[in-house]
Amino acid sequence: MLRTTNLQKVFTTEEVETTALNGIDMEIKDGEFVAIMGPSGCGKSTLLNILGLLDNPSEGVYDFYGTDVSKMSERQRAQIRKGNIGFVFQSFNLIDELTVYENVELPLLYLKTPPNERKDRVEAALTRMNMMHRRNHFPQQLSGGQQQRTAIARAVVATPKTILADEPTGNLDSKNGEEVMNLLRQLNEGGTTIIMVTHSPYDAGFAHRIVNLFDGKIVTEKVHV
């Protein structure tokens, strides 16, 4: 279970101070599918980054499965991150110099998974995302949808409990977008917690719960049935 209490995030640049998050209290149960929505600049990505342990809050407590991680160093966060959280980005963020197979393999390398098991798991993930036939291609040789499927394969290969997705369909057409959403739903049905930022009400419809942000604060929460 993830729980935040009075989460604040202030960015200080040369002249201006931007309060990106201002007192976020939220709880996400295991196996939930949560969508975060709101206008541009309201702090959605900032929140997701903190939830994903990519960044620290300026203030507040973040309880990650029973541990307060809000004051941890990058090194400690990196240790928790690997194996526990998978990421999917709007711009895919595949490494251009690595093939599909090698990109998906990457999290397992950092987890020091033994080679045989690694091979099995990469192949399983690729099969699941229907990318096996493209495993030796480089990212530039793929369509946007294929790239995002690869990114999802990479996010799930280490079987994390939580997957964070920041506008995963933002760069895709509606057909490819639909496909990605269905994959996420399947993962959620398999027990994975999913937290997704989106601008699309249609995509948000896949979630159990929608959190609306405005100016760094939660304004409404809506629960689907």
Added chain:
Amino acid sequence: MIKNYFRIAFRNLWRNKTFSFITVFGLAVGLTCCLLLFMYVSHELSYDNFQQKADRIVRVTMEYSLDGNVGKAPVTGTKVAPEFVRAFPEVEAGVRLMNSSAIVRHGDQRFNEKRVVYADSSLFRVFSFGLLKGNPQTALAGPNQLVLSKSTARKYFGTEDPLGKVVRVDARRGESDYTITGVVEDAPLNSQIKYDILASFSTLDVSKREEWWSANYATYLLLRTPEALAGLKAKVPGYMKSKSAETEMVGNNYLSYNLEPLRRVHLHSEVEGNFEPNGDLLYIYIFGSIAVLILIIACVNYVNLATTRAVERAQEVGVRKVMGALPTQLFGQFIGESIIITFIALLLGLLLSSLALPLFNQLSDRQFSFNQWLEPANLLVVVGIGVVVSLIAGIYPALVLTRYQPVRVLKGHLKTTGAGNFRRTLIVFQFAITAFLIISTFVVQNQLKYIQNKKLGYDKEHVVILPADRQVGEKIQALKSEFKQNSSVQQVSMAYESPVFVKGGYAMRRSDMPEDQYKMVAGLPVDEDFVKTMGLRILAGSDLTRQDMQLAPVMFGDTANYYHFIINEAAAKELGWTPQQAVGQKIDMGQNRKGEVKAVVENFHFASMRDKIGPLVIFPEGYGNVVLVKLSGSQLTNTLQFMENKWNTLIPSRPFEYEFLDQEFNKLYATETRTGRIFSVFAFLSIFLACLGLFGLSAYTTALRTKEIGIRKVLGASIGSIVALLSQEFLKLVLIAIVIASPLAWYAMDRWLQDFTYRIDIPWWTFLVAGVLAVGVALLTVSIQSIKAALMNPVKSLKTE
């Protein structure tokens, strides 16, 4: 994981071929320079290390004081070695060596051997020259025994066993038969003692007498322990004082000896080498610094390109961090990449250096071979250089890359790398080194040109020097008239040595000075045609004649005769005369030459330009080691052929050999010439490397600004203004570099020039030319990129975003 790193590294290299080429090739060229210069430096530093007893061997040099004139020489009389062994218990053995030349005949073959070394039989006990054949105890024990070096033995006898064979040796002291009693390893290149043939010292007449004076012999002592040196050194002056009756050095005059540890002789001795010129520590520093500087330039290229390109790698870093990579893992990955690149460059560098080796050998006047790299110690150094370079070049880019925050870079484009100022500093540093080397090159070349063109006071053009000996001396009149049959031969003269560098030191006094007072002067025995042959200018008095020659003794020691001297202006001044006053004055040269000044000649450079022209006395004496022939300069080949034919009929015992006087002159400045050449080559390489880096960098920044250029063009900017925009930043840096380098180069070069009494003032235009050159080349490099960008269709460049 390592495999993954390798893959990334190689794919990166492959994908960005231009940058990879610049990085790898640049590093390879830098490493090549470094490897070659390292070879030179380590060779110089390794002198005599192979001698197993090196820490117990000392070279004995002589120091004497005559009426306040202190002289030092690398030689001693025959008595030092045996006397020291007897007198000092800490001395285990002594060996005397004399370097000589001889003509060796074997069957109908005739060889002119220049490195014949007479040595005591203790040689093999003291030194580790490996005797391949023969008995080390006896090989040099008796008179007329020879030990040949391996290659000399092969030259004479091929595969035959040379032991017991007899050859005829014509040395300065006469001709006789020698028996070959051994074959020894060739003298290593890093040995201060160099030989092709070793001959037994007992062959020499002088070996039968022990004399303090007649110092012609290199003396080495083997001590019982290395620690004994300090004590022995302290004892010698007192001991020599107790022998002052024997040495005839009384009052304030003294004769004593210094002891130098063997390994310090080549680089640290203040007295010259016995078998070849000593090395110079200064040049070790210079070459070492150049090696380091060039390598820094190459590393800077790597750092600059890698940090610039870090933008492209930022996303990869972000992704890896998100996947759970630890900073240390990423740091390791990028250092690993720099190690991979450096070692590719190192392999290429080894290949390049083996290709460049013949050239470098010519440049440095050495005979290095590639195999030296394969010796374990050197291989270790090569690998060490690789590791150090990987770290120096890799750490900063690795830090920059590792520092990227994933949240920032994964969001989208990252335009600046933040290392801008650091990169600018490095470019300034790089070009400052380059400008420094260019300026130094100009100064060295100018000084060399100055020396070449300086009026020497004698003709060095078209003068041929023929090495001569006693037999040539006997036939000199016949030789002169035969040579002169050819109209191209203008003058022929015999002299003790060439006027390029007169070494002989004599005690000269005005006849009215007290017996025990004298002045040390250089002296040169010549014949009556010397002044004419060399084109010396007589200021007062008249030239030597045949009659003057006959009045002087043919052989030294014949005392009943009367000398006519020619002195130079400096000598006249030293004795307190104007040239006119000097003529007719009575002077003595040593004990046995009494006579009068017949002429005063204008000062001419009979020594290196490093020293002021000192007093010189030229006197008629009928023996010499060189024949000087002044030619008209036309039909050189024919004339030389003509002379060779005449020589061979008149003097069949000695092969005809010649050298031009200006070649001999140039040898005086061999070190400087070599330095000049090395400077030029490495200055060129440094500018090449710096520009290579600039090229890559400008290509990259230009590419980053493609969009900006497109917008500017759409808004109406001219091509010229865009080129200026893109180039000015780099030009500013190069200019700053020149401003920084100029005073440093001025200071360093002024120090170097202080070595010369006759020197140039550093011309102001060197800085201008160096500046224009550096800026020009940099501009050319940068504008290739910016012109390309400026000419690009803006529609195309705007689409790239």
